Amino acid sequence: MSIRKFAIATAAAALAVSASGAAWAQTQVNVALDWAFLSYQAPFTIPVDDGTFADLGLDVTVDRGGGSVDSISKVASGSYDFGHADMYAVAQFNAQNPERPVIGVMLTHDRALVTVTTLKSSGIETPADLAGRTIAAPAGDSSRQLFPVFAELNGLDPSSVSWLDVTADLRETLLIQGSTDAISGQLTTVVPNLLSRGVSADDFTVMAYADYGLNFYGHMVITRPEFAEANPDVVTAFLTGMAHGFNVTYASPEAAYESIVKRDAFLDRDVELSRLELASSGFFTENVLENGLSSPDMEHLQDSLASAAEIFGFDAPDVSTVYDDSYLPARELLQIQQ
Known part of the structure; x- marks a missing residue:
C-alpha cells in the first residue's frame, strides 16, 4: 500500500469511528489563505483537485486572503475553520485577543521568507x-x-x-x-x-x-483551539491531505502550477514556477527533507517567540499556546518522498 493510500485509509477510518455509526457524510471545512492563489499555495489546492481531501472524508473550500492578520481574524471569528498565517503574527494576535486565540497545527514554512x-x-x-x-x-x-x-x-x-x-x-x-x-x-x-x-x-x-539575523520560522496552518478539540480527527485528516499536497508540490512543480492556474487563469507559467522555486527554500529545507514536515526545534521556537514578544511588547508565550503538534498525522506520513 502506498503512503498516500495508507494515510487516507487511516484518517478515513478515524473519521468513520468518530461518526458513531451514523451515515458517514463528508465534513465541510473552509480555509482562508494568507494571500492570493499563487503557485506556493498549491499544497492547499492539490488535495482538493485530485480527490485526496474527499477520500479523507473532507469537503474543502479554499479561499484567497489578504495577509496573515486577515487570515487570523477570519479564523478567530469562526468564519473559517483553517487559515494560513505567520507564526509570530499569531503570537501577537493571541496576546492582544486572549479571549479568542488561534493555534498553529502544522508548520508550513521551516524558514521565514x-x-x-x-x-x-x-x-x-x-x-x-x-x-x-x-x-x-x-x-x-x-x-x-x-x-x-x-x-x-x-x-x-x-x-x-x-x-x-x-x-x-x-x-x-x-x-x-x-x-x-x-x-x-x-x-x-x-x-x-x-x-x-x-x-x-x-x-x-x-x-x-x-x-x-532573524532566524525565525514562517507560516503555519491555523485553527481555533476549540475547533481542534471538538474535531481532532478532522484536523488530522486535513493535515494528512496537506502532507500529500506538499509531496506533490515537491515532486512536480508543474502539477502545482496546473492546480493553481485553475483558480486564476491569468497566471504566467514561468513566473509561477520561478515563484515556487523561491518558496521551496522555505518549504523544503535541509531539516524538512531529513525530518519531515512540521519538525521545528522546539527550544529554538520558544526562543524566537520570546524575541518577538520582547520587540512587540507582550509577555513571551509558551510554545503550546501558539503551536500544537498533537494533531499531526504519523511522522512517516509527513516525510517528503525524495
Whole structure:
C-alpha cells in the first residue's frame, strides 16, 4: 500500500469511528489563505483537485486572503475553520485577543521568507540605510509585522522608518515609480512581481530577514483551539491531505502550477514556477527533507517567540499556546518522498 493510500485509509477510518455509526457524510471545512492563489499555495489546492481531501472524508473550500492578520481574524471569528498565517503574527494576535486565540497545527514554512527590497538606485544597501526612509506594504503583511524585530537585530530604530499603507497590487509599482524608498513583503511575492514588471534582478536589492539575523520560522496552518478539540480527527485528516499536497508540490512543480492556474487563469507559467522555486527554500529545507514536515526545534521556537514578544511588547508565550503538534498525522506520513 502506498503512503498516500495508507494515510487516507487511516484518517478515513478515524473519521468513520468518530461518526458513531451514523451515515458517514463528508465534513465541510473552509480555509482562508494568507494571500492570493499563487503557485506556493498549491499544497492547499492539490488535495482538493485530485480527490485526496474527499477520500479523507473532507469537503474543502479554499479561499484567497489578504495577509496573515486577515487570515487570523477570519479564523478567530469562526468564519473559517483553517487559515494560513505567520507564526509570530499569531503570537501577537493571541496576546492582544486572549479571549479568542488561534493555534498553529502544522508548520508550513521551516524558514521565514520575509524581506525588504529596494532599487539599487536608492543607495540603500543595508538595514541601517533605511533610517529616515519610507517603506510601502499592506498593514497586515507579515513582513511589516516582523519588521521591528528585523530592525532591532540590525541596530535600526523601527520608529525611524515611515510606513506607506498600500494594497498588494500597487506595492511593486510604487517602488518602480520612486514613490517609496523600499517595500516589504514575502520573497515569493516581491521578486516575481518586480521581474514580471521588467525590472532586472541586477537593479534591485533583496534583504531577506533570515540573512540579517532573524532566524525565525514562517507560516503555519491555523485553527481555533476549540475547533481542534471538538474535531481532532478532522484536523488530522486535513493535515494528512496537506502532507500529500506538499509531496506533490515537491515532486512536480508543474502539477502545482496546473492546480493553481485553475483558480486564476491569468497566471504566467514561468513566473509561477520561478515563484515556487523561491518558496521551496522555505518549504523544503535541509531539516524538512531529513525530518519531515512540521519538525521545528522546539527550544529554538520558544526562543524566537520570546524575541518577538520582547520587540512587540507582550509577555513571551509558551510554545503550546501558539503551536500544537498533537494533531499531526504519523511522522512517516509527513516525510517528503525524495
